[in-house]
Amino acid sequence: MGCISSKQIKYTHSYEDPVLLASETSFTVSEVEALYELFKKLSFSIIKDGLIHKEELQLALFQNSNKKNLFADRIFGLFDAKRKGAIEFGDFVRALSVFHPNTPKSEKATFAFRLYDLRHTGSIEKVELKEMVLALLSESDLQLSEDIVEAIVDNTFKQADSNGDGKIDEEEWEEFVTQNPAILRNMTLPYLIDITMAFPSFVMYSETNDADIII
Template structure:
């Protein structure tokens, strides 16, 4: 009797369910949230091509209530975007929210946390990355000397191999010692 709009095919939903930590219902809720960001741009029915080619610009993603106040919102968008600029396709957006879900395992969360903190994208967390994180976290309230001291101390404490930077494994060791990591690396949909 009513015209029901089918957002995804059964195969698409199966595929999304297989590669995320979401149920079908949650995937549809994520699509609704994504579409609300730019209803003029995001179609109600998504073909496989559109799910990876239609992109919501980063500035709209950053305005989401869940990210608006997050000092790492730009880096989060960049870490999940295939274009590296923070513009997210539906599939990028789905990955982003899946990783930040309660169901995502700790090791996947750590992998993406590393990508987010790797500001210069060189595969390591160095002094510059730590200083950039400090600027974001403190809204530039620390002096350059204070940022340098903190970066030196972090590297000194966590750099096991003595190369002056943190590898993903060294970063993982630090994060595993942080008891509140899982509760802070989380977005509820």
């Protein structure tokens, strides 16, 4: 993919310098510039203001701008770093960088932990994990019985909750994903190295077994 000259780009008010963003993320300058063209396309898909709103992100992820889903809400919330109700270009690049193949696993683990910490308490509780498992299953069109979902949650806590207090803190989570690296595989999108104009899907239709479908 050829580099897009910065002279060709029509900037919006949320634009940030590609060189600065490349220095802060796993992307190269040319990849950041390509992402800006993608950002513009998304940010004018419904509300034409140069920002990505929740409906626009959901349309890109799930081809449905009105679908209500916890997973979509969590992804939007983590991308909307400034809590403005809309995603600026810099926030888009910084959050997407977590999924780059060259991003350290420790950063991916931290992002995944925040994804599951629904109530922002600094820990993951069983009810939060179950809610996210159900949301991910819904997006992946997978049907599992209540017993199997409960077994997934219980098995995860059996492995991860090392102090037995009924919740997984960040240190326990880091140890858990170190011992089970496959859990973070959906935190890497290989084609971000060679970005195209097709928005990468965060819903990975997995070839997994029941035990590791939670991520």
